[in-house]
Amino acid sequence: MWLITEFEAASLFSLKMSSATSSGGKTLLVPTPFAVKMALLDAAFRARGADEAERLWEKICALQIALRPSARVVVTNLFQKVLRPRGKQAALEGTDAGPFQKTIGYREYAQWVGALGIGFQTEDERASEWLIELLLNVNYLGKRGGFVQWLPPGRWEESLPSDFVEATQEQQEFSLNGTLQVLDDSAAGLDFERVNIYDASPLRKQDRVLRQIVLANFRMTRSSKSFSLYERVE
Numbered sequence: 001m002w003l004i005t006e007f008e009a010a011s012l013f014s015l016k017m018s019s020a021t022s023s024g025g026k027t028l029l030v031p032t033p034f035a036v037k038m039a040l041l042d043a044a045f046r047a048r049g050a051d052e053a054e055r056l057w058e059k060i061c062a063l064q065i066a067l068r069p070s071a072r073v074v075v076t077n078l079f080q081k082v083l084r085p086r087g088k089q090a091a092l093e094g095t096d097a098g099p100f101q102k103t104i105g106y107r108e109y110a111q112w113v114g115a116l117g118i119g120f121q122t123e124d125e126r127a128s129e130w131l132i133e134l135l136l137n138v139n140y141l142g143k144r145g146g147f148v149q150w151l152p153p154g155r156w157e158e159s160l161p162s163d164f165v166e167a168t169q170e171q172q173e174f175s176l177n178g179t180l181q182v183l184d185d186s187a188a189g190l191d192f193e194r195v196n197i198y199d200a201s202p203l204r205k206q207d208r209v210l211r212q213i214v215l216a217n218f219r220m221t222r223s224s225k226s227f228s229l230y231e232r233v234e
Contacts, residue, residue: 001122005154006115013110015142018184024106029073031141033065033168033185043137057192066164068117069218073230075110119164167213174214184208
């Protein structure tokens with residue numbers, strides 16, 4: 001069974017690939033499976049407390065997730081002024097004095113036009129009541145501030161709809177009329193301590209699995225120096 005849900009953006013979305021640097025990096029067009037699972041874990045902490053979040057993490061980590069991008073995604077391309085901690089001490093006087101260095105960074109922000117679809121493979125409706133409760137408490141995806149609103153109720157499907165792409169397994173076949181995205185996911189059996197921000201155990205490189213996923217029938221249709229437009233095409 002697949003639980004098919006939809007989210008609408010309440011603000012601009014931004015999520016760089018895990019390999020991107022702080023100075024630049026293109027935003028992804030959809031949240032990664034890892035980002036979705038972290039949003040569910042955050043909701044579990046807030047709705048049920050730390051002990052229950054730890055108990056649910058094994059189920060969250062094992063979720064199979066599918067994605068369907070919004071009908072349109074408009075990405076703005078811009079440079080921003082940013083403050084970066086200095087690597088060495090600077091002079092106490094002058095226009096550039098202080099602990100932070102003034103520099104610029106490349107940033108992209110995406111506006112979803114239409115609902116983002118996220119599918120979750122589950123056993124049955126009764127066994128997934130916990131998932132629906134957590135979805136009600138998800139309020140952002142990607143970078144903090146990328147606010148979203150769930151559009152309940154979800155619907156149940158025996159099989160995954162054709163406009164969705166499974167993102168938690170390697171693609172054996174893909175459409176040439178699509179857009180490639182590198183999406184990360186939690187490694188199988190990832191320990192709760194490593195995703196719990198209140199624990200000192202660090203998240204290691206091997207704890208996140210990278211997959212190259214092609215969003216079928218979704219490609220760039222217009223672009224300029226200031227924006228890129230992606231649309232779902234038939």
